[in-house]
Amino acid sequence: MTTRSTRRAVLKGGLAVAGLGILGIPDWALPVLAQGETLVPFTDLPETFTLERTADRRIIDIRNIDGPLTPRDQFFTTQHYGHPDIDPAAFRLRLSGMVDRPVALSLDELRAMPSVELVAGFECSGNRRPLQGLSSNGQWTGVPLRAVLDRAGVKAEARELVFFGADRGEEDVDFRGQTITVEQQFGRSLSREKALSPESLLAYALNGEPLTKHQGFPLRLVVPGWYGVANVKYLSEIYAQEDQYLGKFQARWYRTLRGETIDGEVKWKESAVTEMQLKSFVARVSRDGVRHHVFGVVLNDGTPLRSVEVRVDDGPWEPATLDPSTPEQYSWKFFNYVWNNATPGEHTIVSRVTDSTGLVQPTEQELVTKKTFLEDNSQHPRTVMIA
Numbered sequence: 001m002t003t004r005s006t007r008r009a010v011l012k013g014g015l016a017v018a019g020l021g022i023l024g025i026p027d028w029a030l031p032v033l034a035q036g037e038t039l040v041p042f043t044d045l046p047e048t049f050t051l052e053r054t055a056d057r058r059i060i061d062i063r064n065i066d067g068p069l070t071p072r073d074q075f076f077t078t079q080h081y082g083h084p085d086i087d088p089a090a091f092r093l094r095l096s097g098m099v100d101r102p103v104a105l106s107l108d109e110l111r112a113m114p115s116v117e118l119v120a121g122f123e124c125s126g127n128r129r130p131l132q133g134l135s136s137n138g139q140w141t142g143v144p145l146r147a148v149l150d151r152a153g154v155k156a157e158a159r160e161l162v163f164f165g166a167d168r169g170e171e172d173v174d175f176r177g178q179t180i181t182v183e184q185q186f187g188r189s190l191s192r193e194k195a196l197s198p199e200s201l202l203a204y205a206l207n208g209e210p211l212t213k214h215q216g217f218p219l220r221l222v223v224p225g226w227y228g229v230a231n232v233k234y235l236s237e238i239y240a241q242e243d244q245y246l247g248k249f250q251a252r253w254y255r256t257l258r259g260e261t262i263d264g265e266v267k268w269k270e271s272a273v274t275e276m277q278l279k280s281f282v283a284r285v286s287r288d289g290v291r292h293h294v295f296g297v298v299l300n301d302g303t304p305l306r307s308v309e310v311r312v313d314d315g316p317w318e319p320a321t322l323d324p325s326t327p328e329q330y331s332w333k334f335f336n337y338v339w340n341n342a343t344p345g346e347h348t349i350v351s352r353v354t355d356s357t358g359l360v361q362p363t364e365q366e367l368v369t370k371k372t373f374l375e376d377n378s379q380h381p382r383t384v385m386i387a
């Protein structure tokens with residue numbers, strides 16, 4: 001058996017006992033049933049910790065990641081306006097606004113265009129402690145966004161492309177103390193340059209099968225290397241305009257406020273959530289005989305990585321090994337670290353990643369001037385108890 005299939009078998013055993021959680025025994029505290037490898041529980045999780053599983057939100061259990069691609073029915077999800085029911089036969093993607101030829105494309109027409117496949121992982125910009133479970137990795141099939149925009153011909157004056165989902169909801173818009181309630185679609189924009197650049201994709205399949213309802217059936221935008229919010233689901237309309245788009249999910253809900261020191265003075269900078277910030281996190285610790293394994297995940301904007309390191313307690317940073325099973329540029333990446341001679345007692349384990357430009361994942365302390373919780377890519381120390 002290869003290492004990967006061994007791990008898969010071990011974790012299948014782990015999943016089989018997941019139901020014991022309802023007896024008050026956290027499933028990850030139980031010995032896993034195969035190959036003598038056991039999960040070592042994280043002791044930093046609150047005792048009452050449960051994975052949120054509602055129609056609009058699914059947090060994956062990162063301790064159970066068992067392969068590079070997240071299965072379709074387990075992919076994390078966050079959805080603001082419920083799940084619209086879309087009849088695929090009647091579905092049309094409309095392109096309008098500042099275009100030469102407004103078009104409406106059926107799914108068959110989109111599928112008839114040359115397709116591309118892309119492995120891309122992403123996390124919600126709100127992904128953070130305690131579990132980091134708002135993240136997943138998928139193989140997307142679809143049509144390059146650029147090819148679809150070229151069908152309509154984006155006029156030279158158009159500065160922004162706005163992507164609207166078919167999902168809609170009522171929102172209170174505050175204006176100088178006055179509250180105005182409007183019904184709106186989920187909408188996000190990309191600059192002309194970004195939209196016409198070659199990477200983005202209009203995806204109709206995930207891991208080789210049609211998109212699931214939670215992942216935006218029948219069509220979604222995938223902007224590789226960007227936070228989840230850019231990947232508009234139930235994509236029904238692309239509108240070209242000259243003005244900046246200032247809708248709620250562009251200009252307000254997904255904003256980061258950071259203090260930056262410029263010429264010795266702190267300037268407060270508000271920015272839209274775009275490229276993923278360089279992040280790694282420990283996903284699980286397991287024991288195999290006398291050795292322990294630390295397994296983790298890296299997410300970033302697609303910049304090549306230089307290294308991942310792991311530190312135990314106050315020890316030195318030690319190199320971890322990047323797993324070759326996730327080589328694609330925009331895939332999430334796995335790392336492994338063999339922890340020898342772990343002594344009984346509680347230990348802290350943390351990882352940090354460095355990319356090829358020399359950028360190092362920041363500590364929590366280095367992010368204290370970031371005042372909103374989005375884009376938290378800080379190093380995430382975890383604790384485990386070694387028996």
Ligand SMILES: Nc1nc2c(c(=O)[nH]1)N[C@H]1C(S)=C(S)[C@@H](COP(=O)(O)O)O[C@H]1N2
Nearest residue numbers: 076077078079080124165186228229232233
């Ligand atoms: N139409 C639509 N697209 C959307 C959203 C939404 O609420 N409506 N949520 C966004 C956010 S905040 C995230 S993190 C991702 C989640 O994608 P997933 O559910 O496939 O994981 O979808 C994005 N696309």
Ligand SMILES: [Mo]
Nearest residue numbers: 124125228229
């Ligand atoms: Mo999100």
